[in-house]
Amino acid sequence: MSSPVLSVIVPCYNERPNVAPMVAALDAALAGIAWEVIYVDDNSPDGTAQEVRRLAHQDSRIRCIRRIGRRGLASAVIEGALSSSADYVAVIDGDMQHDETRLPAMLAALRTGQYDLAVASRHVAGGDNAGLSGRWRHALSDGGIRLAQTFLPVRLSDPMSGFFMLPRPLFEDLARNLNGQGFKILVDLVLSSRRALRVKEIPARFRERAAGESKMDVLVMIQFAGLLLDKVFGGMLPLRFFSFALVGALGVLVHLSVLGLLHSTTPLGFGRDQTVATIVAMAFNFQLNNAVTYRDQQLKGPRLWRGLLLFMAVCGFGAIANIGIARVLYEQKTAWSIAGGIGAVIGVVWNYAVSATLVWRAR
Ligand SMILES: Nc1nc2c(ncn2[C@@H]2O[C@H](COP(=O)(O)OP(=O)(O)O)[C@@H](O)[C@H]2O)c(=O)[nH]1
Ligand SMILES: [Mg+2]
Structure with a gap:
């Protein structure tokens, strides 16, 4: 079997009930594309990793990286992407909030060679943010978006998106400059590139979480401010x-x-x-x-x-x-x-x- 064209990286923590539905959804969405899915689990107490392995026994396109004594969405994504040998890597949440049916459109955009990065956006025509629970989360999200946009060298309508795709060799180039802390790996990636990346935004719906609960909180936002500072000062600030x-x-x-x-x-x-x-x-x-x-x-x-x-x-x-x-x-x-x-x-x-x-x- 040849190596897959697309590796889908899924950072996950306590997402056990979402694993099987997610794999089924990927299988349906990616028909005709040679894909694999790489779950990166931080030793979730609910046994997410065991569930992934159970499925992996039946399907060799499913892989699992289990990290012990570590936590963090961004660092999980980095390790997952670096374990891939595919042409492209995509990052998607493991709670079914992201619309996986957008993946072929993202891949098609990158395959034209005109773009370095395809980002699923909730804030372009055709996208929506219905799944964001509560007014408080909306306010946090909007504030974060505006803050991030002032720092970014390229226009991103949804810089906080956790759903995107890029060529794996590009990821490998950027990897050494990544900060790797916190939740917002996309901002980290864009700020780590020396040249302005050519971005294709693909409209996407943001669904309600299927099961389990969100790990996002105020501390995550504080960490995000730290990430921006770190990037602005070129990693000079300890x-x-x-x-x-x-x-x-x-x-x-x-x-x-x-x-x-x-x-x-x-x-x-x-x-x-x-x-x-x-x-x-x-x-x-x-x-x-x-x-x-x-x-x-x-x-x-x-x-x-x-x-x-x-x-x-x-x-x-x-x-x-x-x-x-x-x-x-x-x-x-x-x-x-x-x-x-x-x-x-x-x-x-x-x-x-x-x-x-x-x-x-x-x-
Ligand atoms: N490996 C790993 N995954 C995480 C961690 N925190 C969150 N995730 C995963 O990252 C994705 C997004 O997290 P979520 O809590 O849904 O964030 P929200 O959608 O912004 O509320 C989900 O698949 C989580 O399981 C972590 O510390 N480690
Ligand atoms: Mg979520």
């Missing part, structure tokens, strides 16, 4: 570090609030108040970093508790280093603000570097 430092700054506010509250209500003595405030602030910082800064490798269950303890130990050392260095500088007649600032910066860099390698080490 985004994780900024996120970590921002969380740290919020932690200082939490610390002072707790301290103030204890002080004014049930003072235990300054030393104890300060200790309680420190522990609360560390726990707060740990949770927020785990949810935002390290969302793609979030710790859960027993790992969460181990991580919290380790994080507190790391930050404890950070605080000792911070105070020690600031004191030495101050004694050598450095201005208090500079001595304090240098101590704090060294503390943050230490906390970041060590917790990145010990607490959230990439597995």
